Amino acid sequence: MQDSTSLVVGIDVGGTKAHLRALDGGKSVADHVRPSSGWRPHDPAAAADWLTALIHEALPHGARPSAVAVGGHACETPRQCEYIRAALHEQVGVPALVVGDAELLVPATGLDKGVGLVAGTGSVAVGRLCDGTPVQVGGWGAVLGDEGGSAGLVREAARAAWAAHDRGEPPDELALRLIAAFGVSEVPALGAALESAADVSAEWGRHAPAVFAAAEAGSHLAREVIAAGGRSLASLVVRLAERGVPVDDVVVAGSTVLAQPALYGAFAASLQALLPGARPRPLSVAPVDGAVALARSIL
Template sequence: MQDSTSLVVGVDVGGTKTRLQAVAGEVCVADHVRPSSGWRPHDPAAAADWLTALVHDALPHGTRPSAVAVGGHACETPRQCEQIRAELRERLRIPALVVGDAELLVPAAGLDKGVGLVAGTGSVAVGRLGDGSPLQVGGWGAVLGDEGGSAGLVREGARAVWAAHDRGEAPDELAVRLIAAFGVPEVPALGAALESAADVSAEWGRHAPVVFEAAEAGSGLAREVIAAGGRSLAALVVRLADRGVPVDHVVVAGSTVLAQPALYDAFAVSLAAALPGSRPSPLRVPPVEGAVALARSIL
């Protein structure tokens, strides 16, 4: 049986998968990965039930943690996070903390302040004001926002292709590849294909690689879409800076920006121009390590 005074649990609930780590001192007691299906962050009781079951299933029999911290996908406001935290504490009877999943990046990087920037399927940036209050910008979904995320890049790629079509230009490499990706015969049909998606973020986002492939093949439209995506990501950091968040360190994560050097470079160049004192760095460890660090901090 583990010493409960030193056992802490960190949970990273992502949009697709969830990872839990339980650590006693420097010893990893459990490292559990499962799908995030069933995660309902807008129903605090259901979310707390889901997390409680996860903790019980992942920990060795007879083990009781002394604190738990959760970074939850789609935990969008402090009020929402607090509601889940209160429900979770009531069930586990231990100190608990619930934040948005992007807030795990800064502590995962070993920092106590800075900006966490995520560009995966969507895009969001988070930080904290001088009084400790959390602040989030972006993350408005693929239909209205998420510029620089994979779904947003596909949306903007389609817009660029439509504009070129309206100017009477022949389809370039980006148009050709988007037409093929969505299985339609011509540029005008892209609109109906995008609008018919049952899950806009997922179905648009999975086609993002064609934007980067088109850029490598010489598409000027694709290159401008990527450059604009980088500028949009930098603009998220600028918004946080304008509202008083320390932005000296920007910890970057996300399946799109870290997998596509063209987008990361466009972001870094734009950030340097707008905020020369900000230093971006890719996150090199799993975000769940930030949840573990937060759990330790609330003991």
């Protein structure tokens, strides 16, 4: 490939799609989106092969990047990211950086410090200490965590419906909508429906609209679940602050929190109460912009 001293490549590998953007100076060279099927972040060699193939697929013939930065879904620890980075560097032969995809949010917004908070199917918050050490909290999956994400909200909604059933209360709007969403006949059957999911996060998460619809229809239980989800998201930021991460700016992204005003409002109100100096900032650009900024930073 022909060398370029300023061609930078940023890649955002999400749970469902990957977005590659390449710039040469200020000029767009490639803006390419494809499914992220085949992405295997727990196999560094396979992940590097996948990324290299994506770069070759997206860049014009003969173009060679000068730096590559990647935000990868399910890159959960610095060690894992470093293994992928080393394998990618060996393949492409230029400076490379690999981080978790939530770490793209702060640089995408043009900030050099702050918190990236994602609440989509799952939830996670990331930041860096003043010495640059990355810190991640949350992101423990739908069974054990991901409070405030769509899958976690559905889990907690089912728990609320079961608790009301145990108290002898008739099914309210939340219970009725969950029953309909999961295609079961009564509240006790929700347990088997949740446990039989092949892909827990995806299958639970797709029923989150039922929780928000129930809240809009007047369900007190659904409103409590959403409020608790917002408080849980704010608590992730508090944990980062307690560990020494600067939290003045909190960049918020994710298909659930940004699409549901009730959840975003509950999060923002809780954040204001817990950390009055922290400012929530909904992400208004593509996360891949953060990967491009990181690629420029390693030139």
